Amino acid sequence: MKLYRPTEECGIFGIYGHPEAANLTYLGLYALQHRGQEACGIVSSDGRSLHVHRSMGLVADVFGDQGIFRNLPGEAAIGHVRYSTTGDSVTKNVQPIKVDYSRGSIAVAHNGNLVNAQMVKDELEAWGSIFQTTMDTEVILHLLATSKQNALEDRIAEALGRLKGAYCLLFLTETRMVAARDPQGFRPLCLGKLGDGWVVASESCALDLIEAEFVREIEPGEVVVITKDGITSHFPLKKDEAAPCIFEFVYFARPDSYIFGKNVYMVRKDFGRQLAREHQVDADIVIPVPDSGVPAALGYAQEAGLPFELGLIRNHYIGRTFIEPQQSIRHFGVKIKLNPVREILEGKRVVVIDDSIVRGTTSRKIVKMVRNAGAKEVHVRISSPPTSYPCYYGIDTPTRKELISSSHTIEEIRRYITADSLGYLSEEGLLQAVGAGKNPYCKACFSGNYPITFPTLAAAPQLDLF
Amino acid sequence: MKLYRPTEECGIFGIYGHPEAANLTYLGLYALQHRGQEACGIVSSDGRSLHVHRSMGLVADVFGDQGIFRNLPGEAAIGHVRYSTTGDSVTKNVQPIKVDYSRGSIAVAHNGNLVNAQMVKDELEAWGSIFQTTMDTEVILHLLATSKQNALEDRIAEALGRLKGAYCLLFLTETRMVAARDPQGFRPLCLGKLGDGWVVASESCALDLIEAEFVREIEPGEVVVITKDGITSHFPLKKDEAAPCIFEFVYFARPDSYIFGKNVYMVRKDFGRQLAREHQVDADIVIPVPDSGVPAALGYAQEAGLPFELGLIRNHYIGRTFIEPQQSIRHFGVKIKLNPVREILEGKRVVVIDDSIVRGTTSRKIVKMVRNAGAKEVHVRISSPPTSYPCYYGIDTPTRKELISSSHTIEEIRRYITADSLGYLSEEGLLQAVGAGKNPYCKACFSGNYPITFPTLAAAPQLDLF
Amino acid sequence: MKLYRPTEECGIFGIYGHPEAANLTYLGLYALQHRGQEACGIVSSDGRSLHVHRSMGLVADVFGDQGIFRNLPGEAAIGHVRYSTTGDSVTKNVQPIKVDYSRGSIAVAHNGNLVNAQMVKDELEAWGSIFQTTMDTEVILHLLATSKQNALEDRIAEALGRLKGAYCLLFLTETRMVAARDPQGFRPLCLGKLGDGWVVASESCALDLIEAEFVREIEPGEVVVITKDGITSHFPLKKDEAAPCIFEFVYFARPDSYIFGKNVYMVRKDFGRQLAREHQVDADIVIPVPDSGVPAALGYAQEAGLPFELGLIRNHYIGRTFIEPQQSIRHFGVKIKLNPVREILEGKRVVVIDDSIVRGTTSRKIVKMVRNAGAKEVHVRISSPPTSYPCYYGIDTPTRKELISSSHTIEEIRRYITADSLGYLSEEGLLQAVGAGKNPYCKACFSGNYPITFPTLAAAPQLDLF
């Protein structure tokens, strides 16, 4: 049995009420490109019908031709960027999905992952539905089409009531745009305004680019309906305890974004400060693993009173293919991306800051690289707790077997990556830095405590199939 | 309301029980390329799941990479070529369509056109189905998925029972291939054998290429189920009067194919002979409009005792785009394809044989071209009756407004195309040449007598939307 | 030492004095596409400078974008199509070549092959010239640049005086177009008129397409200079015995072209007639190997009083790549291009007409194909004498080793291709059919008598390196 490939690591954007809706959606996706580099798409509405352009590739490549926008007319549009989690990169899995149903046409863009998708799919198939993609998102449209409700928002509410998992959704019909966020608010979603038009985006950096005004975040469990008569807010779903994904702060979101009530850069700096308090070390300089480790490294350096330096230089021209020499025993993996600056590192006791360790292989190469460049000591500090459990709510993590910290002690990891010392930010430190009250974040990847349990044992094999 | 774009002018091919199923399907599609140059696709089964590769483009381009076949494993495969009828050439409308439903996966390839697709779609949508393409073929899969029958063949039979129109279908599941032809047998479909494997193709020329043995034609109303245990034949549908499309003989099929019990080349020659009997003229030579008019011209020449010559030379390197000079008043349309041979035509009374006249503009250019090359007289002979009515069963014809013979007398057409004389093959002559008994062919395009009427008045607007 | 790759099998076209010069050149190349399908290019002049667009690919693909013509402004242009003789298809070998030299810019397009190119290149290199391509054509530009003459036509005359071999050349400078044909006139070249502009083309079919008037052929040894003041003709080279390539008639030129004073189609028909007189056989039908064998087959059939039929149907959608099944023992080579019509061939004694036999492998497959389709006897007739010697003047022929008739008797060839009988047109019959006096054609490929001998023994190895 083929299981769903989770719709992981995506970004969504929508705009309603602007004469250049599709072009601005393209810009919004541009700003959200870090949330998904594999594929992208836009659906626009001209008030009478929906228009689609979707393809594998980066936003700048897929939409790099002015002519495309002539085929995406109208004053409303939604868009989607998707990350490649597996080799199964079939074009038909590109979003937004657009379908015809009894009330006309509707398109949807989804960021997140439904945990009961297979179960709902089984029910729908038993009833007679056919599925043309392997995306859990398709389930949502089937539920919406088979709803007995009349009003669009009631159909959406009924469909969402059947779903379990993480979702930020953008729907577009001929005349309406609807945004929805799951009751626990795993993924970020914000609302903005541009002239008379409304904008919805995964992160505020997309509003910034098009110079839209940030209005507020869409709340967990909220459904926002936008028509030409304005905007209405609904809370049709059962309330639940909020569980925003703390990994958005650690790694995924852009530092200039404002999500879950905070600026990402500032939170990362505070992670670094807290890390410095928890894992002090006698050292000469602090360097980040660029680019994700930079804010935490600045925080660490400031707190520890050590100089911050860019000891590893990143090559910005990495292509999507990389042809390695065939006969060489060398493996270029990390070297092609990073190069150490000997003059900074030579003879120094170096603190290297990274946001996480997954398999440990990259960290090991970086430690060796820094040491070969002359560092006397290499102390690795990680601005998050050990990642021991896979995510089922929209972050692409490997299986437990591949997560080094799920099977090794910190000392074992330190020895593997050949660091002189290794320190992870504690879970308490993390929460304290983010200013959390007692339990408002999903930190299942650290703790294994999943806020949403899987509906049946039958779904268990899925856990290992990501 | 968006109406269905008819799935017109297609070719289908399938093979079951051969280790190189996908590669042979590619070859089969190659041989059927004349039935559709816009897009193509193959779905293969490895016994456990289905694999898809589809794209806009010619077969040789879409499958021009050996690596593709590694991604199409298995001993069974079906394929499809499609002709572009409109500018709406969206990738998602490429066939075969593959879906998941309650019993697993199924793919379908369709040649023909359903006349009650919109009505069935409306019912399905009312019931809760969603539609992801604008192809009438998708309706078939929905019907199959919502059937309450258990066995695949019963589901297919129930689905087909709901359909009206022209269809040759190939279904592929993980373990079975099913071929079906509508009760009136509008489109050709034949069965072949290659070693232990079975082959199904729109035309026998596809069997020839892969050196499969021609077994027989699939009969009107027949459903053939092929499994690893062998082949079974079913006739689940109400019998109807056969109505094979006579235009396949006139124009569409390849001359080396054997369809509807006859060889196409021979039938075309007989059209030419009969045409000579009906429309004799004092002339010096007979020339065809290449390539479609060649067999009829040979027949005409033999019957009339006149020399056959290739007075018009075809350029075989026509690309899909053609950039015309901007400032010129010349229009290169036909000239880019055909060039007359002055030495053949000069001073001669020339009979020009073509298979049909659609708008008349091409014929007009050809007559002028032949006359400019020195012909003393130009007599146009058409190896079919005037085409006055559009086809709704799978041939791409323009609307009535564009069909010159729907609004002009033969004498008016003659004047328009500037020929010295013009003769069409009579309907009786056509039927006699094809050896038909009283009524066994669909000749709606000539007579306007449609063998299947449209289900409701509501569908009427569709007639003008082709 | 790297030897020159001969510039074989090309077509050239030029126009002077037309506001859409580049676009008409594109059309002219379109008509000449059969002379070279590998690469093409156009150079235009706007009166002040030259503009270039060249690439690998068919004319329709390389110039399939209106925007390209905006970058090829001006009222004069020359173009070139080239055939791929080897795998060494480097972009830089695409013509026309454009260079800067002391008098400004000049471009050249060349059809033919210089036999003393290596010797002249050696001299030029010794003198200090550098070569950026492996085309013999580059030698011509070096000679022109190093000439001490003042006037362009004198420089060209001096350069041509150094060359031995076959050439039709088109030069373009900022203000002039010059056409030149070698003293023996191996390759065809004709002059036309379009409004006030002048046109030069390898074959008259290119004039026909743009509706230019055929004026006359450019004569062997003639240099035609076209400026805004009109056209002048020069004969600066030593006269020599004419030796037009008879293979242009046999195979290479388009049947609708008029070259060497005759229409190609008519000559081919006469080859067929003569072949019938020389090699009569009791048979039922005559079929051509399409498309090249069609006129000769018509001639044969008319002379022999036998019916002409299209017993082999050609697939017109052959792509440039063809993926064969891996595990099959079948080899699809010819089958992918041709399919027999059983109904025509069954039980018949068949005469198959082809224009030539090169390696014999294709003929062998065709004979088997015809016999498998039911033919009782298969008699092969070839409308030219055995091709036993390679061409050094612009036709792409294999080395002697590969030419079956260079090492086998006709009876041995007959046995190899499994024909019931085999007949070649005699050399005398060929010349008689073409209406030649005693010696006016180059027929080195049949006789081994090369009209131009190679300059030194040193060049001998070149003979085997084609």
Next chain:
Amino acid sequence: MKLYRPTEECGIFGIYGHPEAANLTYLGLYALQHRGQEACGIVSSDGRSLHVHRSMGLVADVFGDQGIFRNLPGEAAIGHVRYSTTGDSVTKNVQPIKVDYSRGSIAVAHNGNLVNAQMVKDELEAWGSIFQTTMDTEVILHLLATSKQNALEDRIAEALGRLKGAYCLLFLTETRMVAARDPQGFRPLCLGKLGDGWVVASESCALDLIEAEFVREIEPGEVVVITKDGITSHFPLKKDEAAPCIFEFVYFARPDSYIFGKNVYMVRKDFGRQLAREHQVDADIVIPVPDSGVPAALGYAQEAGLPFELGLIRNHYIGRTFIEPQQSIRHFGVKIKLNPVREILEGKRVVVIDDSIVRGTTSRKIVKMVRNAGAKEVHVRISSPPTSYPCYYGIDTPTRKELISSSHTIEEIRRYITADSLGYLSEEGLLQAVGAGKNPYCKACFSGNYPITFPTLAAAPQLDLF
């Protein structure tokens, strides 16, 4: 008259004596991609002949296919990356250039710009040379080919003796690699060792990537000849005063490279420190314009005792095309690349560090962006003196008219960019920071004192044509 397009902003790489020469060259070009993103190429030698692959595009795209390296065999290779200075991006101007001449084949890759190229070209053309590109590099090969010397190094020396300007050159013949640097050493070039093989590269970061050992810099005026017998060093040219380009430190080279005896990152940090000493200001934070301003900003912050923050976040997914909304008055230029972090900037007095101001438009947008994000004061500090004069030695700078500092005072520029204060690093400070003695750097772009004057007044128009 068409003037030379200067071969500006390039990177070169070569390796001799390694079985994967071409693949390592590809890696070296990867590391040098920042020196030219428009086009690239590699020429390899297998000991008998040279092999070429060149194209427009990034290294990762042009060489993103393992198969290419099978066509680049041999143990020696040179490569080139080129920056697009104008729209005239013709393929034929891609380097390395490979030619045949009297001694065999030779290829060359060039970084720099010859100031007497037009004059030498005129002489060569008068003598009879033809030019197939518009690159000044082609002149070098002509000189080499026309030299009367016997040994390759003597020919090269004679050719170099004729050249004026900036050049780092890599030559490759069938059996040798030669590196040459102009007597004033404008551009960097270094020598490395990998196993038994020798490596030459524009910057040391390319050695780092392939894990080659840095041996030393190639000296101004030095010619290094590498054969299978080893390496020899020659100084055939008249000595001149060294004039390495200080702008390599300011902006062009990668921070992890070691050039002109120093590490670039460290020099940039010292520029920042010196800038802090020269232009102190009461402020709260220091932010760089990423990525080029980062090291100087770190130096400034450390010297000034102010916190360093990443107040502007760079989008790393900028594509090569960017489709702006058509109807909007907004211009997205800088916004698409940079986004401010409000939480860092709000209420702060901000020092913004950039490496240079060219037209002023980007600085103006950045100042406004920072101020809109809430900054109370915006103080711009530039880590180099005002750039008032164009470069003729290999850096792509606009004409004087476009350089804002060539026509405006610092106060005028400050007002234009709307900064609260503006400070440039002084020329003395720059030289002091770089540890220069009295005059060892070319700083013509600041001072207008060009170390090499143009050969004739005739060349003057070139100055404005860049």
